[in-house]
Amino acid sequence: MTRFRHFLAIDWSGAAGERHRGIALALADAEGGPPVLVDSGRGWSRTEVLALLRDDLPPDTLVGLDLGISLPFADCGAFFPGLGESPPDALALWALIDRLYEADPHLSAGGFVDHPAFAPYFRRHGGREGARFRCDGADHGRGRFRVTETAQAAMGCQPYSNFNLVGAAQVGKSSLTGMRMLHRLRGSLPVWPVDPLPRAGSVVVEIYTSLAALEAGRAPGRSKMRDRSELGEALATLGSPAPAGAGPIDDHASDALLAAAWLRKVAGDAERWTPPGLTPEIARTEGWTFGAL
Template identity: 30%
Template structure:
């Protein structure tokens, strides 16, 4: 990478469905290219599987420097509560071990963990569909000027791709105040992983 050359050429955001099954209408993938062009939905009418998406992600990573972001919680908040699952015994204290713990307790197909969430109830919140063009312009992006209303998953992916592109311009995004090695190993809330 030369001085002045961007570290990433592509910024891909993935709204990862927590649904059960092999294919998921809730998965949406958006890409923002370097610059200010509007992000675009990748294969907008396609119904992805998570394993298929994982294969696509690896291929994209081979093609060019890409910053990937996922709209899902890599783990419950740790720092605020002092544990992933407060009050439960034998729960790991770092993200990799926690996901092995989740995988071991989930028999869902296609990289799913819904059965774990059902067994260990944790509330999830949905805040509504964003005004995508206004959000994109607020992030320095051209508006998407979509012809139809996006799903909540598509709007999440579009805005996240543009947001990652904007964050990547500022090196402090990757070294926020208060970040310690311990927090980096344990925290995994949505947008907590860059």
């Protein structure tokens, strides 16, 4: 059993501009039934999602955000090793990113990775790999990993570093914009495990939709679903009915629908909230991906 009454999965986007086809929201009810898409009527903006989470969230909702809530820290003892004022924890990291680009519209964070103090830590377009991207020689070619991303890889996922901003699989841009939103949610909505899991009320967790797809029977490399029949099969594996309809579906929508049903299925599993690699120090600095064991 779980104390949550609603499960909201958000497929996020770090793309430039105001409104994004890549943002999709899906809601599942603890009482059952198919997950449903939450339609803004004109495509979601990041600021609208922020307003929903802060002001209009259904009570006792477990919110899953498909982005990285922090950057690697444990591997080098700092987010930005060698930088004199590297933030000491995730909360300070969120505040730094939001403060530096407070005037940038739409919760964008593109300027952060071009800042001369931080650019050396990122892999950017045009083959611009910063001198500190690999942090003393990460050899898998995907950059620095958080502890939770190493756990994801061990489960069969194919994570990429949040310092990587290149390629279709990159999550760096969405993570940085998401951190701006998380900073602005302070005092309104706790974020596990940076914040302790509250006994009641709503909470945000980081999710990885590929992990939900794996647990729904999808093979690694085939997590994206663009047909409602495929989505229906995956939902059935999770014990969830499928939304009505047939034919093509946007993969952002299918990711959100599947993740909402997955959250409903696994939220009551105590092991998900106490993964072996999650220490107080990791919670404070790197955070964790809900469901990564």
